[in-house]
Amino acid sequence: MNPRPERRRRDAPADHAAGAAALAAALIHTRLAPAHAREHVARVAPIERLRAGLDRKLTVVCAPAGYGKSTVLAEWRTALLAQGAQAAWVSFDDEDDEPSVFAAYVIAAVMEATGGVGLRAQQQLRERAVLPIHVAFAELLNELAASSTPLFLFLDDIDRLEAPAIHEALFSLLRYAPDHLHLVLGCRSTPALPLSYFASRDQLVWLDADTLRFSRTEAAEFVRRVAGKELGSADLEALVGATEGWVSGLQLAALALRDDADAAQVVRRVARARGGIAAYLNENVTHALPQPVRDFLLATAILDRMTPALCNALTGRDDAHAMLEWLSARNLFVKTLDGETQWFRYHALFSHYLREELLVRKPQTVPDLHRAAARWLGAAGLWPEAVRHALAAGEVGQAADWVESCAMELIAASDVRTVLNWIARLPDSAFEGRVRLRLAHAWALALSLQIVAARRALERIEADIDNGALAIDDVAALDVLAVRSLVAGLADDSAESLRLGRQVLDAQPSAGSWVEQIGQTTLIFGLSYAGGLEEMLRLRARDEASEHEPLYSNVYRRSMSGLGEFVAGRLHDASNTFEAALRIAEERAGRLCAAAALPAGYLGAICYEWGDLARVRELQRERLPIALQACSLGPMLRFALTAAMDLAHTGDFSGAYALLRDVERVAAGRQWLRLQVACLGAQVRIGLMAGNLTHAHRHGDALRALSDFDGQPPPAAGSAIETWAFAQTARARLLMSDGHAREAADAFGAVHRELAARGVPWFAAQAAVPGALARHAAGHEEAALALLADALAYGQRNGLVRSFVDEGEGVVTLLSAIAQTPARFADVSPWYLDELKSAFAGAAAGARSNRQKVAARPAASLAANNLSAREVEILDYVARGLSNKEIARALRVAPETIKWHLKNIFEKLNVNSRIQAVRSGLAFDMPSVGRETRAPGEDTAR
Numbered sequence: 001m002n003p004r005p006e007r008r009r010r011d012a013p014a015d016h017a018a019g020a021a022a023l024a025a026a027l028i029h030t031r032l033a034p035a036h037a038r039e040h041v042a043r044v045a046p047i048e049r050l051r052a053g054l055d056r057k058l059t060v061v062c063a064p065a066g067y068g069k070s071t072v073l074a075e076w077r078t079a080l081l082a083q084g085a086q087a088a089w090v091s092f093d094d095e096d097d098e099p100s101v102f103a104a105y106v107i108a109a110v111m112e113a114t115g116g117v118g119l120r121a122q123q124q125l126r127e128r129a130v131l132p133i134h135v136a137f138a139e140l141l142n143e144l145a146a147s148s149t150p151l152f153l154f155l156d157d158i159d160r161l162e163a164p165a166i167h168e169a170l171f172s173l174l175r176y177a178p179d180h181l182h183l184v185l186g187c188r189s190t191p192a193l194p195l196s197y198f199a200s201r202d203q204l205v206w207l208d209a210d211t212l213r214f215s216r217t218e219a220a221e222f223v224r225r226v227a228g229k230e231l232g233s234a235d236l237e238a239l240v241g242a243t244e245g246w247v248s249g250l251q252l253a254a255l256a257l258r259d260d261a262d263a264a265q266v267v268r269r270v271a272r273a274r275g276g277i278a279a280y281l282n283e284n285v286t287h288a289l290p291q292p293v294r295d296f297l298l299a300t301a302i303l304d305r306m307t308p309a310l311c312n313a314l315t316g317r318d319d320a321h322a323m324l325e326w327l328s329a330r331n332l333f334v335k336t337l338d339g340e341t342q343w344f345r346y347h348a349l350f351s352h353y354l355r356e357e358l359l360v361r362k363p364q365t366v367p368d369l370h371r372a373a374a375r376w377l378g379a380a381g382l383w384p385e386a387v388r389h390a391l392a393a394g395e396v397g398q399a400a401d402w403v404e405s406c407a408m409e410l411i412a413a414s415d416v417r418t419v420l421n422w423i424a425r426l427p428d429s430a431f432e433g434r435v436r437l438r439l440a441h442a443w444a445l446a447l448s449l450q451i452v453a454a455r456r457a458l459e460r461i462e463a464d465i466d467n468g469a470l471a472i473d474d475v476a477a478l479d480v481l482a483v484r485s486l487v488a489g490l491a492d493d494s495a496e497s498l499r500l501g502r503q504v505l506d507a508q509p510s511a512g513s514w515v516e517q518i519g520q521t522t523l524i525f526g527l528s529y530a531g532g533l534e535e536m537l538r539l540r541a542r543d544e545a546s547e548h549e550p551l552y553s554n555v556y557r558r559s560m561s562g563l564g565e566f567v568a569g570r571l572h573d574a575s576n577t578f579e580a581a582l583r584i585a586e587e588r589a590g591r592l593c594a595a596a597a598l599p600a601g602y603l604g605a606i607c608y609e610w611g612d613l614a615r616v617r618e619l620q621r622e623r624l625p626i627a628l629q630a631c632s633l634g635p636m637l638r639f640a641l642t643a644a645m646d647l648a649h650t651g652d653f654s655g656a657y658a659l660l661r662d663v664e665r666v667a668a669g670r671q672w673l674r675l676q677v678a679c680l681g682a683q684v685r686i687g688l689m690a691g692n693l694t695h696a697h698r699h700g701d702a703l704r705a706l707s708d709f710d711g712q713p714p715p716a717a718g719s720a721i722e723t724w725a726f727a728q729t730a731r732a733r734l735l736m737s738d739g740h741a742r743e744a745a746d747a748f749g750a751v752h753r754e755l756a757a758r759g760v761p762w763f764a765a766q767a768a769v770p771g772a773l774a775r776h777a778a779g780h781e782e783a784a785l786a787l788l789a790d791a792l793a794y795g796q797r798n799g800l801v802r803s804f805v806d807e808g809e810g811v812v813t814l815l816s817a818i819a820q821t822p823a824r825f826a827d828v829s830p831w832y833l834d835e836l837k838s839a840f841a842g843a844a845a846g847a848r849s850n851r852q853k854v855a856a857r858p859a860a861s862l863a864a865n866n867l868s869a870r871e872v873e874i875l876d877y878v879a880r881g882l883s884n885k886e887i888a889r890a891l892r893v894a895p896e897t898i899k900w901h902l903k904n905i906f907e908k909l910n911v912n913s914r915i916q917a918v919r920s921g922l923a924f925d926m927p928s929v930g931r932e933t934r935a936p937g938e939d940t941a942r
Contacts, residue, residue, distance in 0.1 A: 027104060027105060027108055028305070028382075028384070028385070029108075030305060030337035030338055030343045031090055031091045031092070031093075031105065032088075032089055032090060032105075032108060032109050032112055033089055033337070033338065034070060034073065034074035034077065034089055034091070034154075034156070035070065035074070035091075035335035035336065035337050035345060036074075036335060036336045036337075040071065040075070041214075041218050041221045041222045041225065042075070043068075043071075043072050043075060043212075043218065044218075045211065045215065046061075046072045046076075046207060046211055046212055047072070047075060047076055047079065049205070049207055049211055050072075050076045050184075050205065050207065052205045053152075053182055053184065053205040054150075054182075056182065056198075056202070056203045056204065056205055057174055057177060057181075057182060057183065057198060057203040057204075058174055058182075058183050058185070058193075058195075058198045058203055058204050058205070059182065059183070059184040059185070059204075059205040059206075059207075060184075060185045060187065060190075060191060060195070060204065060205070060206050060207070061073060061184070061185070061186050061187070061207045061208075061212070062185075062186075062187050062188070062189065062190060062191075062206070062207070062208050062209075063188065063207075063208055063209040063212050064188055064209060065188060065248070065348050065349050066246055066247060066248030066249070066347075066349050067209050067212045067213075067246060067247060067248075068212055068247040068248075069156075069186050069187075069207075069212060070091070070156050070157075070186055071247075072207075072212060073154055073156060073184060073186050076184070077089060077152070077154055080150075080152050084149075085149070085150040085151070085152060086113045086114050086149050086150065086151045086152070087113055087151070087152045087154065088106075088109035088110045088112065088113035088114070088151065088152070088153045088154065089109055089113075089154040089156070090105045090106060090109045090154070090155055090156065091156045091157055092105070092155065092156065092157045092158060092160050092161055093157070093160060093304065094160050095384070095388065096160070096161060097160065097161045097162055097163050097166070098163065098421055099132075099133045099163055099165040099166055099169065100125065100133060100417040100421070101421065102133065102161060102163075102166045102169070103125055103133040103136050103137065103169065104122075104125060106137075106140075106153070106155070106173075107121050107122045107125065107136065107140055108122070109153065110140065110144070110151070110153065113151065114144075114147070114149075114151065117140075117143050117144060117146075117147060118140050118143055118144075119143075120139050120143060120589055120590035120592075120593070121136045121137070121139040121140035121143060121590075122136075123551070123588070123589040123590070123593065124136045124139055124589055124590070124592065124593045124594060125417075126414065126415060132165075132169075132625065132626075132629045132630075133165065133166075133169045134168070134169045134172045134173075134625075135592065135594075135625055135626050135629070135630075137169055137172060137173045138176075138592060138622065139590055139592045139593070140173075141173070141176055141177060141178065141181075142590075142592070144177075144178055144180075144181055145178045147180070148180055149180065150180045150182065151180060151181050151182070152182045152183075152184055153181065153182070153183050153184065154184045154186070155170075155183065155184070155185050155186070156185075156186035157186060157187065157188075158170075158185045158186065158187050158191055159187035159188055159189045159190075159191055159192075162192070164192075167191075167192045167193060167869060168868055168869050170183075170193065171193055171194065171869035171872070172869075174193075174198070175872070193869065194869050194870065194872060194873030194876070196873060196876065196877070196890065197872060197873050197876045200876060200880060212245075212247075213244060213245025213246070214240070214243075214245040214246075214247055214250060215240075215245070216236055216237070216240050219236060219239060219240050219243075219245070219250055220236055222247070222250050222251075222254065223236075223239070223250065223253070223254050223257065226251065226254035226255070226331050227253075227254040227255070227257040229257050239253055239266075248347075248349055251331065251333075252281075252285070253266050254331070255285055255330075255331065255332070278353050278356060278357070281350075281353055282357075285332070286357075289332075292317075292323075293323065293326070293327070295315070296311070296315055296317075296320070296323050297327075297354055298354065298357060298358045298361065298362060298365075299311075299314045299315045299365075299369060300314055300315070300354075301346075301351065301354035301355045301357070301358045302314075302355065302358070302366065302369050302370055302373060302389070302392070303345075303373060304345065304385070305337055305343055305344065305345045306320075306324070306343070306344050306345065307342050307343050307344070308320040308321035308324060308342075309376070310373065310376050310377070310380075311323070311324070313372050313373070313375070313376040314369055314372050314373060314376075324344050328344070332350075333346055333347035333349070333350030333351075334346060334347075335347065367392075367393045367394055368393075370389045370390070370392040370393035370395075371389075371390075371393040371395060373385075373386075373389040374386050374387075374389035374390035374392075374393055374395060374398065374399075377389060378390075378398075378402060383402060383406065383422075384422075386399075386402060387399045387402055387403060387422055387425065388425075390402070391425060391426075391427075396426070396427055396429055396430045397430070399425075399426060399430065400426055400430040400431075400434060400437060403419075403422045403423060403426065403437065403440075404434055404436050404437040404440065407419045407423075407436070407437065407440035407441075407444075408436070408439075408440055408443070408514070411440060411443050411444060411447065411514070412514040412550070413550055414447075414550035414551070414552050414553065416443075416444045416447045416448050417448075419440060419441075419444045420441075420444050420445075420448060423437070423440070423441050423444070433469075433470065433471070435461065435465075435470050435471065435472055435476050436476065436479075438457065438460075438461050438470075439461065439476065439479050439480065439483060441457055442454050442457040442458045442461065442483050442487075443479075443483050443486075445457055446483060446486050446487050446490060447486075449490065449630075449632070449670060451487060451490050451491050451670050451671065452670070452671060454483075454487050454490075455487050455491070458480070458483060458484060458487060461480065462480065465480075478504065478507050478509060478515055479515065481500060481503055481504050481507070482504050482509075482515045482518045482519060483518075484500050485497055485500035485501045485503075485504055485518065485519065485522040485523075486518050486521075486522060488500055488522065489501075489521070489522040489525045489526070489632075490632055490633075491671070491672075492633050492672055492673070492674050492719050492720075493718070493719075494525055494526045494528070494529040494530070494718040494719040494720075495526065495529075495530070495716050495717065495718040495720075496526075497522045497523075497525050497526040498522075498523060498525075498526020498527060498530055498532075498718075499526070500522060501518075501519050501520070501521075501522035501523030501524075501525070501526055502523055502526075504516075504518065504519030504522070504523075505519045505520065505523060517549070517553055517557065520539060520557060521553075521556060521557045521560050523539070524536050524539060524540075524557070524560040524561060524563075524564060525560050525563065526718075527539075527564060528560070528563045528564040528566075528567045528568075529567060529717060529718050529719045529721070529722075530717040530718065531568075531717065531758070531759040532564070533564050533565070533568045533570075536561060536564040537561075537564075540561045551584075551585060551588050551589055551593070551595045552594060552595045554584065554595075555581045555582075555584060555585045555595040555596070555598055555599065556595070556598055556632075558577065558580065558581035558584070558599070559577075559578065559581050559598040559599045559602065559635070561577055562574050562577035562578045562581065562599060562602060563602065563634060565577060566578075566602055566605075566606070566762075567760055567763075568759065568760070568761075569760060569761035569762035569763075569765075569794065569798065570798075571606050571609065571610075571762065571798040571799060572798065572799070574602070574606060575603060575606050575607075577599075578599035578600075578602050578603040578606070579599070579603065581598070581599040582596055582599040582600055582603060585598075585599070592622055592623065592626065594626055594630035594631075596623070597623050597626045597627045597630060597631050597635060597639075598631060598632075598635050599635075600619045600620075600623055600635070600639075601623075601627055601631060601634070601635025601636060601637075601638040601639040601642075602634070602635055602638050603619055604616050604619040604620055604638060604639065604642045604643075605638040605641070605642050607619065608642045608645065608646065608802055609762075609799070609800055609801060609802050609803060610799045610800075610801055610802075611801035611802055611805070611839055613646065616642060616646060617646070620639065620642065620643055620646075623639070624639055624643060624659070627639040628662065628663065628666050633667075633670075633672045633674060633675050636663065636666070636667075636675065637674065637675050637678050639663075640659065640660060640663040640675070640678070640679060640682070641678060641682055643656075643659055644656040644659050644660050644682050644686065645682070645686075645802075645806065647659065648686045648689055648690070649806070649843070653686060653689075653690040653692075656682075656686050657683060657686065657695075658908070660679045660682055660683050660686075661679075663675065663679050664676055664679040664680065667679065673706070673707065673723055674719060674720070674722055674723040674726070676706060677703060677706060677707050677723050677726045677727050678722075678723075678726045680699045680700075680702050680703045680706065680730065681699075681703065681726040681727065681729060681730035683695070683696075683699040684696045684699045684700050684703070684730040684733060684734060685730065685733055687699065688733055688734075688737050693737060696733075696734065696737065697734065699730075700730060700731070700734045703727055703730055703731075707723065707724075707727045711724070713754045717758065721754070721755070721758055721760070722763070724754075725751050725754070725755060725763060725767065728747055728750065728751045729747075729748070729751055729767060729770070731747055732744045732747035732748045732751070732770065732771075732774065733770065735747060736770070736773075736774055736777070741774050741775075741777035741778040742778045744774040744777075744778075745771060745774035745775045745777075745778045745780065748767055748768075748770055748771030748774050749771055749775075749787075751764075751767040751771070752764050752767040752768045752771050752787070755767060761794050762794070762798065762800075764791075764794075765790075765791040765794050765795060765800060765803055766803050768787050768788065768790055768791035769788065769791050769803055769804055769807050769811060770807050771787055772784040772785070772787040772788035772791070772811075772814060773807060773808075773810050773811065773814070775787060776810070776813075776814060781817075784814060785814060785817055785818055785825070788811075788814050788815075788818065789818060789825045789827065789828055791803070791804075792818070792825075792827075792828045792832065792833075793827040793828060795832070796828065796829055796832035801835075801836065801839050804836055804839075804840075805836070805839050805840055805843050809840065809844075811840070812837065812840050815833055815836060815837060818833065819833050867905065867908060867909075870901065871901055871904065871905050871908075873891070874887055874891075874898060874901050874902065874905070875905060875917060875918060877890060878902075878914050878917065878918055879918045884898045884899060884902070902914075902917075905917055
């Protein structure tokens, strides 16, 4: 028998197919509204204190369990709604301590409160597993900025979430929120946020247990409502004194007073209860309940939330709805979670008590109760809770079955986060003999760019297949091949990606299937670096992307087609392909979606080459953090090189260095050698541009240690040719700067010849221009002009500008020499030479203007946005004039810890003093409302 809820809800789909979608959402929608208390007393004083939050960013209500903070927040939410404000609500649980889950709840709550604002942020979060949540929040803030209606975001029990990434994202959300967005946090302990940062700007409202205590008037009203009794003045005074206004104590007293006329005796018992809630409840509450009620309470103690049909499944009875209504009517610590009285929960204190009682009185029933809950929840399609109860029951196989049955469907829908979250909960034993589950894990790791882990998982699968420990059929064998091709492509092994992608398609997977799409994508990547443009174009002509295909995979495959044209040097065709892919991404999910970053990286490189710097900056705006987290190697490389060169040409060499260091760290973590070499080579080049020879040579040494700096090109066709070219070009530039023009000319010439022979004319032209300068410096005038003319002939067909301009004024001399002998260089048109000379003149004027702007502005950099919440808090104290020791006292850490943080801040901001750090890190920060308010516990030292 598979009982269902008595009324179908949106979070309880009835069939297994819908279950995958439920797991994809993985949200418990009753968390998006506060629980409903049957008896409620208006809290005048706390609500009045909360009104100060109307003008401030952050309100925190912090008190131990049983002080009624959630009830007060719910009352405040109701009042705000009555005033015309919008109010979003999330109640968090320990299970939500994962950044993507946290973000999903926040965005869902905002959407429900606003009627749809946040849709694009939600799409971004679902589309890409590695998208950092602060990027999704940035899109959410952009959407919210279009509205002027005040929005209050209530996050109850926020202290249950301990992941540092959640704290950082929450701080970022607060720091950059529009004026009409206010956050209200409910917690039992101080949240892990830099509260002093908000307090110093009078942006914090703080309520604690003292604020929440019931007054005599409120206590009298509460007892009257719950117990139906009027207390005399002395008894009331004694009760308030005994409970200290603690609402749970008042509720215990009210329950006892219903059956006991001796108010004084009740007060004495309640006074003792604060030290032993369990004993008090046993003696004065549950002991008097009918046995069927006590049995019901123990049987349902394991549930975080309950619906009557679920309770019936655990108790074996059919009267759960009446039982829950009876408990709720008597205020026995039961609250409804929706307006339809379909979902309920116990008060946290009572739930803890019941679970302890269950372990003492009926421990042998606990596994069976979890098992029954898992079965019912699984039948109802509530997979997150079903898996949790199955694991608690020791039913590892059942939990693994559920995850395995949904995993690939979710992966095909780009919901990799959910798969990784649930696989992480399974013990190692769950994977034994489960090739589909293990393959799903490998797929999920690869698609979340955990390439090293994905390769290891795949190697273990193949080893177990080889030794007979893992059985495999033809379908699974094709999956193994497909995921191998994906890992090869993401690891930048284009030759292996080509070989394996072809094998996948030769096996003729189902048309339109996930495996076929991966095979096509990896084959196209391999063809791009193997001179296979014509075959790639034929593949693209046959490929009809479905409108139902996940956005990221659709745009990724289109971008790979553009990459083939990009590598082949057909820049106009590549631009059209990338523009079309970008348009699809932006129309479906907004400009800051992860999918849009893929074509934007490549398109930015083309626009930079064409000298369209305004378009470059529009393409790059706010996208680099997304690229760092969500892009594969290729687009991230183009983002980095384009942005760094743009910064360098504006005179912001420090910003360029910082950006390249950030990208290099990501590349090292993912073992992306091509990207590491490209970043080091760019730092060599920018160091030479800045006249910082020490910097340039230091990075040249790092390149030599990392790559085959003096070696021969790779023998096979593939993306490794770019790695070699980056290293050799950097080496040639260093030789040129050291006065070794002949050696530099030879090195540039070798790169140019190899790239031209490999069929990558744009990359060859980029080597030809500095090569021509080196030949000219070595006294080989004719050879210099011939090499430059070769680059010009290609350049005028494809609109090259910056490949010439970025090499400096020496190129102008060679251009003039070519212009003087037009008959000799018939392939180079005069109009193109004139355009290049104009571009040089414009670049020179722009450089002078940029130097003036850089000198006049504070040393703000992209890295300011990378400061952690703790670093911003420390920098804020620095701005207020506190010494290291004073900051350490305020934060209750050692002064050495503050020094360590300041060192990191200085490095991130590329500054050398506290004043520079404040100007750079807090230049565009949140304003103060007015007076200064200290955060709770802040040291008073100044």
